[in-house]
Amino acid sequence: MATNLFSWIKQSVFGKISCKKCLELLELITDNEASSEEEKRFREHINACLPCYESFNLEKSIKEMLQTKLEKKQVPEDLIESIKLKIRNHT
Amino acid sequence: MSIEKIKQNYSNLEKEGIFEKEFLPHINPMYNFAYRLTYDDDDAKDLVQETYLKAFRFLNSFQQGTNAKAWLFRILKNSFINDFRKKSKQPPKIDYQEVETYYNSDNVDVSMTTDLRVETVQHMIGDEVSNALNALDVDFRTVIILCDLEGFTYEEMSKILDIPIGTIRSRLHRARNLLKEKLHEYAKSMGFNK
Numbered sequence: 001m002a003t004n005l006f007s008w009i010k011q012s013v014f015g016k017i018s019c020k021k022c023l024e025l026l027e028l029i030t031d032n033e034a035s036s037e038e039e040k041r042f043r044e045h046i047n048a049c050l051p052c053y054e055s056f057n058l059e060k061s062i063k064e065m066l067q068t069k070l071e072k073k074q075v076p077e078d079l080i081e082s083i084k085l086k087i088r089n090h091t
Numbered sequence: 092m093s094i095e096k097i098k099q100n101y102s103n104l105e106k107e108g109i110f111e112k113e114f115l116p117h118i119n120p121m122y123n124f125a126y127r128l129t130y131d132d133d134d135a136k137d138l139v140q141e142t143y144l145k146a147f148r149f150l151n152s153f154q155q156g157t158n159a160k161a162w163l164f165r166i167l168k169n170s171f172i173n174d175f176r177k178k179s180k181q182p183p184k185i186d187y188q189e190v191e192t193y194y195n196s197d198n199v200d201v202s203m204t205t206d207l208r209v210e211t212v213q214h215m216i217g218d219e220v221s222n223a224l225n226a227l228d229v230d231f232r233t234v235i236i237l238c239d240l241e242g243f244t245y246e247e248m249s250k251i252l253d254i255p256i257g258t259i260r261s262r263l264h265r266a267r268n269l270l271k272e273k274l275h276e277y278a279k280s281m282g283f284n285k
Contacts, residue, residue: 027264031238033245054209061212062270066239069217070224075122079136080115083143087110090147 017041022052030059099151106150113159114146120241121163127236128171128229138175142167161243165251168233176229207271211278223273231266238263 017025022045028034029042046053101109121142125135145166146153153162224232237243237251249256 027260027267031245031263057209058207058212058271059267061209062267062274063239065212065215065220066224066235069215069220070240071217071221072119073123073126075118075139076132076136079122079139080118083140086140086144087107087147090144 017045019045019049019052022046022049023055026052026056026059029056030063097152097154099154101150101155105155106147109150109153109155110143110147113155114143114163117160117163118143120160121167124164124236124241125167125171127224127232129175130225134175138167138170141170141174145170158247160241161247161251164237164241164243168251207275207278211283212274214283215274215277219274219277223270223277226273227266227269231262231269234259234263235266235270 022042025034025038025042029039034042046056118139122135122139125138125142126132129135129138142163146163149166153159224235227235233252234248237248238245243251245256245259248259252259254262
C-alpha cells in the first residue's frame with residue numbers, strides 16, 4: 001500500500017518515466033532522434049527532476065560548444081581548381 | 092537518402108552538372124572532416140581530392156537528387172580507412188566488445204555528467220575543445236563530427252560508416268563520455284572545476 005502510494009506520488013511528480021529512462025532518452029532528444037511521445041515524457045520528467053535537467057543542459061551545452069567553438073577551415077582555393085582540372089582532363 | 096547500387100547512365104554534360112551543383116557545394120565540410128581525421132593540411136587536401144575524383148569516376152552509382160553529402164562522406168571515410176590509415180599504421184584501438192557490453196548493460200552512467208559543469212563547458216576556448224576532440228580515437232572522433240558538427244541523422248551515419256544504428260548510438264554514447272572526461276581533466280588542470 002505504502003509502496004503503491006509512493007510510486008503514485010513519484011509518477012505524478014516526475015512524470016511517467018524514471019531517471020534511468022530519462023538518461024537513456026537524453027542523447028536521442030539532443031540529437032533530434034526521439035519520437036514526439038518520447039520527447040513529451042522526457043520534458044515532463046526534466047521539468048520536475050533537477051539532476052536530469054542538469055544532465056540535459058550539459059549535453060546540450062557540449063553539442064553547442066562543438067558547433068560554435070571549433071575552427072571551421074576554409075578549403076584552399078587551389079584544391080577546387082586542381083580537382084576541376086583533373087575532372088576536365090578525364091572527360 | 093540512397094546509397095544503393097542502382098546504375099545510372101549520365102552523359103558527360105549531366106555528370107559535370109551533378110558534380111558542380113550537387114558535389115562541389117559540400118567541399119568545405121568535406122575538407123574539415125578530412126582535416127579532423129588526418130590533422131594535416133596536405134593529407135586533408137589529398138584525401139578530399141581523391142574522394143572527389145572517385146565520386147566522379149563512380150558517378151553512375153549516384154542517383155541525382157539523393158543525399159550527395161552522405162554519399163561523399165562515405166567515400167571519404169572509406170578512402171581514409173583504405174589508404175591513409177594504412178599509411179599511418181594506426182591499429183584500431185576501440186574495444187568494441189566493451190562498448191557493446193557497456194551500452195547494453197543496465198548501468199547508465201550518471202556520475203560522469205555530474206563532474207563537469209555547464210559553465211565550465213561554456214568557458215572553453217576553441218583550442219581546448221579541439222585538443223579534447225583530437226585526443227579521442229579516430230572512430231569515436233568520427234561519430235561526434237558526423238553527428239554534432241555535420242548534423243547527420245543516425246540513419247545517415249549508419250550508411251556512411253556501414254554499421255547498425257544500435258552501434259552508432261553506443262559508439263556515440265561512449266565517445267561523448269570520453270570527451271567529457273577529457274574536458275573535465277582539462278578543466279581540473281586549469282583549476283576550473285573541483
